[in-house]
Protein backbone atom coordinates (compact mmCIF):
# COMPACT_ATOMS: atom_id res chain seq x y z
CA UNK A 109 0.00 0.00 0.00
CA UNK A 110 1.52 3.30 -1.01
CA UNK A 111 0.44 6.14 1.19
CA UNK A 112 1.16 9.80 1.31
CA UNK A 113 -0.59 12.56 3.12
CA UNK A 114 -1.43 16.07 2.21
CA UNK A 115 0.33 18.77 4.15
CA UNK A 116 -1.47 20.47 7.01
CA UNK A 117 -0.63 23.15 9.48
CA UNK A 118 0.67 22.20 12.89
CA UNK A 119 -0.29 25.59 14.28
CA UNK A 120 -3.91 25.04 13.28
CA UNK A 121 -3.97 21.77 15.23
CA UNK A 122 -2.64 23.58 18.24
CA UNK A 123 -5.20 26.31 17.84
CA UNK A 124 -7.92 23.73 17.52
CA UNK A 125 -6.78 21.65 20.46
CA UNK A 126 -6.59 24.75 22.57
CA UNK A 127 -10.11 25.58 21.60
CA UNK A 128 -9.20 28.54 19.43
CA UNK A 129 -11.47 28.92 16.46
CA UNK A 130 -13.42 25.75 15.71
CA UNK A 131 -13.53 24.79 12.08
CA UNK A 132 -17.07 24.52 10.75
CA UNK A 133 -18.28 21.05 9.84
CA UNK A 134 -20.21 18.15 11.29
CA UNK A 135 -18.82 15.59 13.68
CA UNK A 136 -19.90 13.97 16.89
CA UNK A 137 -18.40 14.75 20.25
CA UNK A 138 -17.76 17.94 22.11
CA UNK A 139 -14.27 18.54 20.86
CA UNK A 140 -12.71 21.32 18.88
CA UNK A 141 -12.01 21.37 15.19
CA UNK A 142 -8.66 20.00 14.11
CA UNK A 143 -6.66 20.78 11.03
CA UNK A 144 -6.61 17.24 9.66
CA UNK A 145 -9.65 17.50 7.46
CA UNK A 146 -11.60 14.28 6.82
CA UNK A 147 -10.55 12.72 3.57
CA UNK A 148 -7.48 14.85 3.28
CA UNK A 149 -4.58 12.62 2.40
CA UNK A 150 -6.56 9.39 2.32
CA UNK A 151 -5.04 7.12 -0.22
CA UNK A 152 -6.93 4.44 -1.97
CA UNK A 153 -5.42 1.12 -0.98
CA UNK A 154 -4.04 -1.29 -3.53
CA UNK A 155 -5.55 -4.77 -3.72
CA UNK A 156 -8.81 -6.36 -4.77
CA UNK A 157 -11.70 -4.15 -5.79
CA UNK A 158 -14.82 -5.73 -4.31
CA UNK A 159 -17.06 -3.78 -6.66
CA UNK A 160 -18.75 -2.13 -3.70
CA UNK A 161 -18.77 1.59 -3.05
CA UNK A 162 -18.77 2.18 0.65
CA UNK A 163 -19.30 5.33 2.67
CA UNK A 164 -15.99 5.83 4.40
CA UNK A 165 -16.07 8.05 7.48
CA UNK A 166 -12.43 8.89 6.79
CA UNK A 167 -13.33 10.64 3.56
CA UNK A 168 -17.03 11.32 4.10
CA UNK A 169 -17.80 10.00 0.67
CA UNK A 170 -18.42 6.70 -1.02
CA UNK A 171 -15.09 5.11 -1.93
CA UNK A 172 -14.48 1.94 -3.90
CA UNK A 173 -13.98 -0.81 -1.31
CA UNK A 174 -10.56 -2.23 -2.12
CA UNK A 175 -9.27 -4.89 0.24
CA UNK A 176 -5.71 -6.10 0.59
CA UNK A 177 -6.63 -9.74 0.08
CA UNK A 178 -10.10 -10.94 -0.82
CA UNK A 179 -9.38 -14.27 0.86
CA UNK A 180 -8.56 -12.61 4.17
CA UNK A 181 -10.42 -9.33 4.54
CA UNK A 182 -9.47 -7.85 7.89
CA UNK A 183 -12.35 -6.34 9.86
CA UNK A 184 -12.19 -5.08 13.41
CA UNK A 185 -15.45 -4.51 15.24
CA UNK A 186 -15.56 -2.69 18.57
CA UNK A 187 -17.34 -5.02 20.93
CA UNK A 188 -19.50 -4.37 23.95
CA UNK A 189 -18.61 -3.07 27.37
CA UNK A 190 -20.05 -5.93 29.37
CA UNK A 191 -21.76 -4.61 32.47
CA UNK A 192 -25.48 -5.14 31.79
CA UNK A 193 -27.93 -6.80 29.41
CA UNK A 194 -27.58 -5.61 25.83
CA UNK A 195 -30.46 -3.56 24.43
CA UNK A 196 -31.99 -3.02 21.02
CA UNK A 197 -29.61 -0.14 20.29
CA UNK A 198 -26.70 -2.57 20.52
CA UNK A 199 -28.72 -5.11 18.55
CA UNK A 200 -29.32 -2.59 15.79
CA UNK A 201 -25.64 -1.87 15.38
CA UNK A 202 -24.50 -5.49 15.41
CA UNK A 203 -27.34 -6.76 13.20
CA UNK A 204 -26.68 -4.03 10.64
CA UNK A 205 -22.99 -4.95 10.46
CA UNK A 206 -23.88 -8.63 10.37
CA UNK A 207 -25.99 -7.93 7.30
CA UNK A 208 -23.07 -6.09 5.68
CA UNK A 209 -20.72 -8.92 6.55
CA UNK A 210 -23.07 -11.45 4.97
CA UNK A 211 -23.45 -9.33 1.86
CA UNK A 212 -19.70 -8.90 1.46
CA UNK A 213 -19.14 -12.62 1.93
CA UNK A 214 -22.02 -14.04 -0.04
CA UNK A 215 -22.61 -11.49 -2.77
CA UNK A 216 -19.16 -10.03 -3.28
CA UNK A 217 -17.02 -13.07 -2.51
CA UNK A 218 -14.99 -11.72 0.41
CA UNK A 219 -13.65 -14.09 3.00
CA UNK A 220 -13.87 -11.99 6.12
CA UNK A 221 -11.80 -12.33 9.24
CA UNK A 222 -13.64 -10.46 11.94
CA UNK A 223 -12.04 -9.63 15.26
CA UNK A 224 -14.09 -8.26 18.12
CA UNK A 225 -12.66 -6.82 21.31
CA UNK A 226 -14.65 -7.25 24.50
CA UNK A 227 -14.17 -4.51 27.07
CA UNK A 228 -14.25 -6.42 30.32
CA UNK A 229 -12.56 -3.86 32.55
CA UNK A 230 -13.90 -0.33 32.64
CA UNK A 231 -15.34 2.35 34.96
CA UNK A 232 -18.93 1.26 34.26
CA UNK A 233 -18.11 -2.37 35.03
CA UNK A 234 -16.37 -1.46 38.27
CA UNK A 235 -19.26 0.80 39.35
CA UNK A 236 -21.93 -1.79 38.62
CA UNK A 237 -19.94 -4.56 40.27
CA UNK A 238 -19.60 -2.45 43.41
CA UNK A 239 -23.36 -1.77 43.40
CA UNK A 240 -24.06 -5.47 43.07
CA UNK A 241 -21.36 -6.47 45.52
CA UNK A 242 -19.67 -8.82 43.08
CA UNK A 243 -16.21 -8.76 41.55
CA UNK A 244 -15.80 -6.81 38.29
CA UNK A 245 -14.40 -9.97 36.68
CA UNK A 246 -17.43 -12.11 37.51
CA UNK A 247 -19.85 -9.37 36.44
CA UNK A 248 -18.04 -8.96 33.13
CA UNK A 249 -17.96 -12.70 32.61
CA UNK A 250 -21.68 -12.99 33.18
CA UNK A 251 -22.61 -10.22 30.75
CA UNK A 252 -20.12 -11.31 28.12
CA UNK A 253 -21.89 -14.68 27.98
CA UNK A 254 -25.21 -12.89 28.03
CA UNK A 255 -24.15 -10.73 25.07
CA UNK A 256 -23.04 -13.77 23.09
CA UNK A 257 -26.36 -15.49 23.74
CA UNK A 258 -28.27 -12.40 22.64
CA UNK A 259 -26.25 -12.18 19.44
CA UNK A 260 -26.88 -15.84 18.70
CA UNK A 261 -30.60 -15.33 19.30
CA UNK A 262 -30.51 -12.46 16.79
CA UNK A 263 -28.69 -14.72 14.33
CA UNK A 264 -25.65 -12.46 14.30
CA UNK A 265 -22.70 -14.52 13.11
CA UNK A 266 -20.01 -14.65 15.78
CA UNK A 267 -16.76 -12.89 14.94
CA UNK A 268 -13.95 -15.13 13.82
CA UNK A 269 -12.41 -14.47 17.19
CA UNK A 270 -13.33 -12.55 20.33
CA UNK A 271 -10.45 -11.06 22.31
CA UNK A 272 -10.94 -9.93 25.88
CA UNK A 273 -9.06 -6.97 27.26
CA UNK A 274 -8.10 -8.70 30.51
CA UNK A 275 -6.57 -11.60 28.57
CA UNK A 276 -4.25 -9.20 26.80
CA UNK A 277 -2.84 -6.89 29.45
CA UNK A 278 0.86 -7.73 28.75
CA UNK A 279 0.26 -7.09 25.06
CA UNK A 280 -1.41 -3.77 25.84
CA UNK A 281 1.50 -2.76 28.06
CA UNK A 282 3.94 -3.65 25.29
CA UNK A 283 1.90 -1.61 22.82
CA UNK A 284 1.99 1.40 25.12
CA UNK A 285 5.72 0.97 25.59
CA UNK A 286 6.09 1.01 21.82
CA UNK A 287 4.21 4.29 21.56
CA UNK A 288 6.29 5.81 24.37
CA UNK A 289 9.51 4.59 22.71
CA UNK A 290 8.50 6.26 19.45
CA UNK A 291 8.00 9.57 21.23
CA UNK A 292 4.21 9.76 21.06
CA UNK A 293 3.35 9.12 24.71
CA UNK A 294 4.73 9.99 28.13
CA UNK A 295 4.38 8.68 31.65
CA UNK A 296 3.85 10.85 34.70
CA UNK A 297 4.96 10.75 38.29
CA UNK A 298 1.49 9.62 39.28
CA UNK A 299 1.83 6.46 37.20
CA UNK A 300 -0.37 7.51 34.28
CA UNK A 301 0.62 7.28 30.63
CA UNK A 302 -0.85 9.73 28.12
CA UNK A 303 -0.80 9.96 24.37
CA UNK A 304 0.95 13.14 23.33
CA UNK A 305 -1.40 14.61 20.77
CA UNK A 306 1.00 17.32 19.74
CA UNK A 307 3.64 14.79 18.77
CA UNK A 308 1.76 13.73 15.68
CA UNK A 309 1.71 17.03 13.87
CA UNK A 310 -1.47 17.60 11.95
CA UNK A 311 -2.59 13.98 11.73
CA UNK A 312 -5.10 13.90 14.54
CA UNK A 313 -8.71 14.58 13.68
CA UNK A 314 -8.87 13.08 10.22
CA UNK A 315 -11.91 11.01 10.98
CA UNK A 316 -14.40 13.52 12.26
CA UNK A 317 -12.38 16.69 12.09
CA UNK A 318 -12.24 17.42 15.79
CA UNK A 319 -9.65 17.30 18.52
CA UNK A 320 -10.71 16.85 22.11
CA UNK A 321 -11.09 20.07 24.01
CA UNK A 322 -10.10 20.74 27.60
CA UNK A 323 -13.73 20.69 28.75
CA UNK A 324 -14.22 18.64 31.88
CA UNK A 325 -10.54 18.18 32.69
CA UNK A 326 -9.93 17.84 36.42
CA UNK A 327 -7.77 20.67 37.73
CA UNK A 328 -5.23 18.25 39.19
CA UNK A 329 -4.66 16.54 35.84
CA UNK A 330 -1.06 15.50 35.27
CA UNK A 331 -1.31 15.72 31.49
CA UNK A 332 1.06 17.91 29.58
CA UNK A 333 -1.76 19.13 27.44
CA UNK A 334 -5.49 19.07 28.17
CA UNK A 335 -6.35 17.11 25.03
CA UNK A 336 -3.89 14.27 25.64
CA UNK A 337 -5.70 11.06 26.46
CA UNK A 338 -4.92 8.19 28.80
CA UNK A 339 -3.24 5.00 27.61
CA UNK A 340 -2.64 3.69 31.11
CA UNK A 341 -4.43 4.73 34.28
CA UNK A 342 -2.69 4.52 37.65
CA UNK A 343 -4.49 2.20 40.06
CA UNK A 344 -7.15 3.56 42.35
CA UNK A 345 -8.05 1.83 45.60
CA UNK A 346 -10.42 -1.13 45.27
CA UNK A 347 -10.09 -1.26 41.49
CA UNK A 348 -8.68 -4.08 39.37
CA UNK A 349 -5.05 -3.36 38.55
CA UNK A 350 -2.06 -4.96 36.88
CA UNK A 351 1.67 -4.41 37.34
CA UNK A 352 3.32 -2.32 34.64
CA UNK A 353 6.56 -0.37 34.08
CA UNK A 354 4.64 2.70 35.31
CA UNK A 355 3.31 1.08 38.44
CA UNK A 356 0.06 -0.67 39.13
CA UNK A 357 -2.88 0.31 36.94
CA UNK A 358 -5.19 -0.59 34.08
CA UNK A 359 -5.45 0.29 30.39
CA UNK A 360 -7.41 3.18 28.95
CA UNK A 361 -10.33 2.32 26.70
CA UNK A 362 -8.94 3.28 23.27
CA UNK A 363 -5.63 1.45 23.61
CA UNK A 364 -7.46 -1.85 24.11
CA UNK A 365 -8.90 -1.86 20.61
CA UNK A 366 -5.68 -0.66 18.98
CA UNK A 367 -3.70 -3.44 20.64
CA UNK A 368 -6.21 -6.23 20.07
CA UNK A 369 -6.67 -5.29 16.43
CA UNK A 370 -2.93 -5.01 15.84
CA UNK A 371 -2.29 -8.35 17.55
CA UNK A 372 -4.24 -10.10 14.83
CA UNK A 373 -3.89 -7.85 11.81
CA UNK A 374 -0.59 -6.03 12.35
CA UNK A 375 -0.19 -2.61 10.82
CA UNK A 376 -2.91 -2.83 8.18
CA UNK A 377 -6.64 -3.02 8.52
CA UNK A 378 -9.24 -3.10 5.78
CA UNK A 379 -12.44 -2.34 7.70
CA UNK A 380 -13.21 -0.93 11.12
CA UNK A 381 -16.77 -0.68 12.37
CA UNK A 382 -18.84 0.61 15.26
CA UNK A 383 -21.77 2.82 16.15
CA UNK A 384 -21.49 6.47 15.18
CA UNK A 385 -20.94 7.47 18.81
CA UNK A 386 -17.60 5.65 18.64
CA UNK A 387 -16.19 7.77 15.82
CA UNK A 388 -15.03 10.41 18.26
CA UNK A 389 -13.02 10.17 20.36
CA UNK A 390 -12.70 6.38 20.38
CA UNK A 391 -11.87 5.68 16.76
CA UNK A 392 -10.00 8.92 16.31
CA UNK A 393 -7.77 7.92 19.23
CA UNK A 394 -7.38 4.36 17.95
CA UNK A 395 -6.09 5.77 14.69
CA UNK A 396 -3.62 8.07 16.44
CA UNK A 397 -2.31 5.22 18.60
CA UNK A 398 -1.96 2.69 15.79
CA UNK A 399 -0.31 5.06 13.38
CA UNK A 400 2.10 6.12 16.11
CA UNK A 401 2.90 2.53 17.07
CA UNK A 402 3.18 1.14 13.54
CA UNK A 403 4.82 4.30 12.21
CA UNK A 404 2.51 4.19 9.25
CA UNK A 405 0.60 6.80 7.35
CA UNK A 406 -2.71 4.99 7.15
CA UNK A 407 -3.58 2.13 9.43
CA UNK A 408 -7.31 1.57 8.84
CA UNK A 409 -8.57 2.09 5.31
CA UNK A 410 -12.35 2.15 5.77
CA UNK A 411 -14.28 3.24 8.84
CA UNK A 412 -17.94 2.28 8.80
CA UNK A 413 -20.32 3.80 11.33
CA UNK A 414 -23.87 2.71 12.02
CA UNK A 415 -26.57 5.24 12.83
CA UNK A 416 -28.32 5.03 16.17
CA UNK A 417 -31.54 3.42 17.13
CA UNK A 418 -33.62 6.24 18.49
CA UNK A 419 -36.61 6.39 20.74
CA UNK A 420 -39.29 9.04 20.28
CA UNK A 421 -37.58 10.51 17.28
CA UNK A 422 -34.42 11.95 18.79
CA UNK A 423 -33.11 10.16 21.83
CA UNK A 424 -30.48 7.46 21.42
CA UNK A 425 -31.64 4.25 23.03
CA UNK A 426 -29.23 3.88 25.92
CA UNK A 427 -28.91 2.58 29.40
CA UNK A 428 -28.13 5.97 30.85
CA UNK A 429 -31.38 7.46 29.48
CA UNK A 430 -33.32 4.45 30.74
CA UNK A 431 -35.27 4.32 27.51
CA UNK A 432 -34.14 0.91 26.41
CA UNK A 433 -35.70 -2.46 25.68
CA UNK A 434 -33.42 -5.40 26.25
CA UNK A 435 -32.87 -7.86 23.44
CA UNK A 436 -34.32 -10.60 25.61
CA UNK A 437 -37.54 -8.69 26.27
CA UNK A 438 -37.89 -7.90 22.59
CA UNK A 439 -37.41 -11.50 21.55
CA UNK A 440 -40.14 -12.58 23.94
CA UNK A 441 -42.49 -10.45 21.85
CA UNK A 442 -41.17 -10.82 18.32
CA UNK A 443 -38.88 -12.85 16.13
CA UNK A 444 -35.26 -12.05 15.22
CA UNK A 445 -36.34 -12.07 11.57
CA UNK A 446 -38.75 -9.21 12.18
CA UNK A 447 -35.99 -7.19 13.81
CA UNK A 448 -33.60 -7.99 10.98
CA UNK A 449 -36.12 -6.92 8.36
CA UNK A 450 -36.71 -3.76 10.38
CA UNK A 451 -32.94 -3.14 10.17
CA UNK A 452 -32.83 -3.95 6.47
CA UNK A 453 -35.45 -1.35 5.69
CA UNK A 454 -33.21 1.60 6.52
CA UNK A 455 -29.66 2.41 5.50
CA UNK A 456 -27.19 1.16 8.09
CA UNK A 457 -25.86 4.70 8.35
CA UNK A 458 -29.09 6.40 9.17
CA UNK A 459 -30.68 6.89 12.54
CA UNK A 460 -33.78 4.77 12.84
CA UNK A 461 -36.73 5.22 15.12
CA UNK A 462 -37.89 2.33 17.20
CA UNK A 463 -41.63 2.00 17.12
CA UNK A 464 -44.47 -0.47 16.90
CA UNK A 465 -45.50 0.88 13.49
CA UNK A 466 -42.16 0.16 11.80
CA UNK A 467 -41.92 -3.24 13.44
CA UNK A 468 -45.43 -4.14 12.37
CA UNK A 469 -44.60 -3.13 8.84
CA UNK A 470 -41.54 -5.39 8.90
CA UNK A 471 -43.64 -8.22 10.21
CA UNK A 472 -46.32 -7.68 7.60
CA UNK A 473 -43.73 -7.74 4.81
CA UNK A 474 -42.22 -10.91 6.17
CA UNK A 475 -45.60 -12.62 6.19
CA UNK A 476 -46.38 -11.36 2.71
CA UNK A 477 -43.14 -12.80 1.31
CA UNK A 478 -43.61 -16.11 3.11
CA UNK A 479 -47.22 -16.34 1.94
CA UNK A 480 -46.11 -15.67 -1.63
CA UNK A 481 -43.51 -18.44 -1.41
CA UNK A 482 -46.16 -20.79 -0.06
CA UNK A 483 -48.66 -19.92 -2.80
CA UNK A 484 -46.08 -20.18 -5.55
CA UNK A 485 -45.17 -23.64 -4.31
CA UNK A 486 -48.83 -24.60 -4.26
CA UNK A 487 -49.02 -23.48 -7.89
CA UNK A 488 -45.95 -25.50 -8.79
CA UNK A 489 -47.39 -28.57 -7.14
CA UNK A 490 -50.57 -28.12 -9.16
CA UNK A 491 -52.63 -27.32 -6.10
CA UNK A 492 -53.53 -24.05 -7.73
CA UNK A 493 -55.71 -24.91 -10.70
CA UNK A 494 -53.84 -22.34 -12.74
CA UNK A 495 -54.81 -20.21 -15.68
CA UNK A 496 -52.21 -18.88 -18.10
CA UNK A 497 -49.68 -16.51 -16.62
CA UNK A 498 -47.59 -13.91 -18.43
CA UNK A 499 -44.43 -15.90 -18.14
CA UNK A 500 -42.28 -13.46 -20.09
CA UNK A 501 -43.35 -10.62 -17.79
CA UNK A 502 -42.31 -12.61 -14.77
CA UNK A 503 -38.97 -13.67 -16.28
CA UNK A 504 -38.31 -10.07 -17.19
CA UNK A 505 -39.22 -8.92 -13.69
CA UNK A 506 -36.91 -11.53 -12.17
CA UNK A 507 -33.98 -10.44 -14.33
CA UNK A 508 -34.59 -6.77 -13.55
CA UNK A 509 -34.83 -7.49 -9.84
CA UNK A 510 -31.55 -9.37 -9.78
CA UNK A 511 -29.82 -6.42 -11.43
CA UNK A 512 -31.46 -3.89 -9.13
CA UNK A 513 -30.56 -5.86 -6.00
CA UNK A 514 -26.95 -6.23 -7.06
CA UNK A 515 -26.73 -2.55 -7.88
CA UNK A 516 -28.33 -1.52 -4.58
CA UNK A 517 -26.07 -3.73 -2.49
CA UNK A 518 -22.97 -2.46 -4.29
CA UNK A 519 -24.05 1.08 -3.48
CA UNK A 520 -23.00 1.27 0.16
CA UNK A 521 -25.10 -1.78 1.04
CA UNK A 522 -28.37 -0.09 0.16
CA UNK A 523 -30.56 -2.72 1.78
CA UNK A 524 -33.81 -0.71 1.69
CA UNK A 525 -33.38 -0.42 -2.08
CA UNK A 526 -32.70 -4.14 -2.40
CA UNK A 527 -35.70 -5.07 -0.26
CA UNK A 528 -37.93 -2.76 -2.32
CA UNK A 529 -36.75 -4.43 -5.51
CA UNK A 530 -37.48 -7.89 -4.11
CA UNK A 531 -40.88 -6.79 -2.84
CA UNK A 532 -41.62 -5.51 -6.35
CA UNK A 533 -40.88 -8.99 -7.69
CA UNK A 534 -43.11 -10.55 -5.05
CA UNK A 535 -45.85 -8.14 -6.05
CA UNK A 536 -45.52 -9.16 -9.71
CA UNK A 537 -45.51 -12.80 -8.72
CA UNK A 538 -48.66 -12.34 -6.67
CA UNK A 539 -50.43 -10.65 -9.55
CA UNK A 540 -49.64 -13.57 -11.80
CA UNK A 541 -50.76 -16.04 -9.17
CA UNK A 542 -53.98 -14.16 -8.81
CA UNK A 543 -54.53 -14.37 -12.58
CA UNK A 544 -53.75 -18.06 -12.47
CA UNK A 545 -56.19 -18.70 -9.68
CA UNK A 546 -59.01 -16.76 -11.27
CA UNK A 547 -58.83 -18.26 -14.73
CA UNK A 548 -58.37 -22.00 -14.33
CA UNK A 549 -57.21 -24.03 -17.28
CA UNK A 550 -54.66 -23.47 -20.01
CA UNK A 551 -50.89 -23.86 -20.04
CA UNK A 552 -48.96 -23.81 -16.81
CA UNK A 553 -45.65 -22.14 -15.96
CA UNK A 554 -44.19 -23.75 -12.88
CA UNK A 555 -40.55 -23.11 -13.83
CA UNK A 556 -40.75 -19.35 -13.68
CA UNK A 557 -42.44 -19.46 -10.28
CA UNK A 558 -39.76 -21.85 -9.10
CA UNK A 559 -37.07 -19.46 -10.27
CA UNK A 560 -38.74 -16.47 -8.59
CA UNK A 561 -39.31 -18.24 -5.27
CA UNK A 562 -35.82 -19.61 -5.26
CA UNK A 563 -34.36 -16.14 -5.86
CA UNK A 564 -36.53 -14.47 -3.22
CA UNK A 565 -35.61 -17.09 -0.64
CA UNK A 566 -31.97 -16.86 -1.57
CA UNK A 567 -32.02 -13.10 -1.13
CA UNK A 568 -33.51 -13.29 2.33
CA UNK A 569 -31.27 -16.16 3.30
CA UNK A 570 -28.25 -14.10 2.20
CA UNK A 571 -29.11 -11.29 4.58
CA UNK A 572 -29.97 -13.70 7.39
CA UNK A 573 -33.76 -13.67 7.28
CA UNK A 574 -35.55 -16.99 7.37
CA UNK A 575 -38.87 -17.35 5.59
CA UNK A 576 -39.56 -20.65 7.26
CA UNK A 577 -42.28 -20.48 9.90
CA UNK A 578 -43.29 -17.00 8.83
CA UNK A 579 -46.37 -18.09 6.93
CA UNK A 580 -49.35 -16.28 8.21
CA UNK A 581 -50.68 -15.87 11.66
CA UNK A 582 -49.73 -19.29 12.95
CA UNK A 583 -46.23 -17.88 13.27
CA UNK A 584 -48.19 -15.41 15.31
CA UNK A 585 -47.57 -12.53 17.53
CA UNK A 586 -45.76 -13.14 20.73
CA UNK A 587 -46.86 -10.32 22.88
CA UNK A 588 -45.43 -8.82 25.97
CA UNK A 589 -44.92 -5.54 27.74
CA UNK A 590 -45.29 -2.58 25.49
CA UNK A 591 -44.17 -4.25 22.26
CA UNK A 592 -47.52 -4.98 20.77
CA UNK A 593 -46.96 -6.69 17.48
CA UNK A 594 -50.53 -7.73 16.81
CA UNK A 595 -51.03 -7.36 13.07
CA UNK A 596 -54.60 -6.23 13.46
CA UNK A 597 -53.28 -2.75 14.15
CA UNK A 598 -51.57 -2.62 10.78
CA UNK A 599 -54.47 -3.51 8.55
CA UNK A 600 -55.06 -0.82 6.03
CA UNK A 601 -58.77 -0.85 6.74
CA UNK A 602 -58.12 -0.04 10.36
CA UNK A 603 -60.70 -2.64 11.30
CA UNK A 604 -59.12 -4.59 14.10
CA UNK A 605 -61.45 -7.53 13.62
CA UNK A 606 -60.14 -8.23 10.13
CA UNK A 607 -57.64 -10.90 9.29
CA UNK A 608 -53.96 -10.10 8.93
CA UNK A 609 -53.93 -10.21 5.17
CA UNK A 610 -54.15 -6.78 3.65
CA UNK A 611 -53.85 -8.01 0.11
CA UNK A 612 -57.03 -9.92 -0.47
CA UNK A 613 -55.68 -12.10 -3.26
CA UNK A 614 -53.15 -13.77 -1.01
CA UNK A 615 -55.55 -15.32 1.46
CA UNK A 616 -57.94 -15.94 -1.38
CA UNK A 617 -55.41 -18.11 -3.14
CA UNK A 618 -54.46 -19.95 -0.02
CA UNK A 619 -57.99 -20.43 1.17
CA UNK A 620 -59.21 -21.66 -2.14
CA UNK A 621 -56.59 -24.32 -2.61
CA UNK A 622 -55.42 -25.22 0.81
CA UNK A 623 -58.71 -25.08 2.70
CA UNK A 624 -61.32 -25.46 0.00
CA UNK A 625 -64.08 -26.38 2.37
CA UNK A 626 -63.96 -23.26 4.43
CA UNK A 627 -65.76 -20.83 2.15
CA UNK A 628 -66.35 -19.43 -1.26
CA UNK A 629 -63.41 -18.36 -3.43
CA UNK A 630 -62.58 -14.76 -2.87
CA UNK A 631 -63.55 -14.72 0.78
CA UNK A 632 -61.25 -13.60 3.50
CA UNK A 633 -59.08 -16.29 5.08
CA UNK A 634 -60.99 -15.62 8.28
CA UNK A 635 -58.03 -15.87 10.55
CA UNK A 636 -58.13 -13.38 13.35
CA UNK A 637 -55.57 -12.11 15.75
CA UNK A 638 -57.61 -10.94 18.65
Ligand SMILES: Nc1ncnc2c1ncn2[C@@H]1O[C@H](COP(=O)(O)OP(=O)(O)OP(=O)(O)O)[C@@H](O)[C@H]1O
Nearest residue numbers: 188189197198201382383415416417424425426427
Ligand atom coordinates in the same frame (compact mmCIF):
# COMPACT_ATOMS: atom_id res chain seq x y z
N1 LIG B 1 -28.92 3.26 20.52
C1 LIG B 1 -27.96 2.71 19.80
N2 LIG B 1 -28.10 2.58 18.48
C2 LIG B 1 -27.14 1.99 17.71
N3 LIG B 1 -25.98 1.53 18.19
C3 LIG B 1 -25.77 1.63 19.52
C4 LIG B 1 -26.73 2.23 20.39
N4 LIG B 1 -26.24 2.17 21.65
C5 LIG B 1 -25.02 1.57 21.58
N5 LIG B 1 -24.73 1.26 20.29
C6 LIG B 1 -23.53 0.62 19.76
O1 LIG B 1 -23.34 -0.63 20.39
C7 LIG B 1 -21.94 -0.93 20.45
C8 LIG B 1 -21.56 -1.32 21.87
O2 LIG B 1 -21.69 -0.19 22.67
P1 LIG B 1 -21.26 -0.06 24.18
O3 LIG B 1 -21.11 -1.38 24.82
O4 LIG B 1 -20.13 0.89 24.26
O5 LIG B 1 -22.61 0.56 24.78
P2 LIG B 1 -22.98 2.03 25.08
O6 LIG B 1 -22.91 2.88 23.84
O7 LIG B 1 -22.19 2.46 26.24
O8 LIG B 1 -24.51 1.82 25.46
P3 LIG B 1 -25.27 2.64 26.55
O9 LIG B 1 -25.20 4.09 26.11
O10 LIG B 1 -26.65 2.12 26.55
O11 LIG B 1 -24.52 2.38 27.84
C9 LIG B 1 -21.22 0.31 19.95
O12 LIG B 1 -20.85 0.11 18.59
C10 LIG B 1 -22.26 1.39 20.07
O13 LIG B 1 -22.04 2.42 19.15
Ligand SMILES: [Zn+2]
Nearest residue numbers: 186187365390
Ligand atom coordinates in the same frame (compact mmCIF):
# COMPACT_ATOMS: atom_id res chain seq x y z
ZN1 LIG C 1 -13.03 0.01 19.94
